[in-house]
Amino acid sequence: MPMLRRAHIYLGATVKEAVVAALHHNSAGILFEQDGPAVIPDWRQSPGLGVALRFALERFSLQERNLRDFKKTEWPSYRASTSRSVRKFEATYMCISVQALNEAELFYDAYAYPPGEEDIALHVTLNRYGPDEEVDRKLLRLFNACVDWQR
16 A cells, blocks of 8 residues: 555634644554644734645655654644643644545645544545645635534
């Protein structure tokens, strides 16, 4: 099975900053976040998600790490946020997962689960070579659709 590039984007309705994290993949097939995620201040007012996402996807790599001793408080995206606790971070931010659709990596699938839904995910397709503004617009539309989701 090919190793496809992946990244996480964390957006929140009540916070101004966004967090974009590159991922590592280990030989057991487990994905985990790299240290040093990008923080985009005031992401709704200024573009930057597309640029940060492209950079995170480029940083995707194979790396071994002992995850048994990993504490949740060491989670890179949580540490980069302004959240005071992991619980607050998880309640405030929605995770949008992004992955290449195939080995050619011409398109990426961005998906998120609306709050309270475990079996329903909303998806958008992102063009690897599309303009950053289009990537920003589609990610914002995905986020808004999830936030506005009615159970």
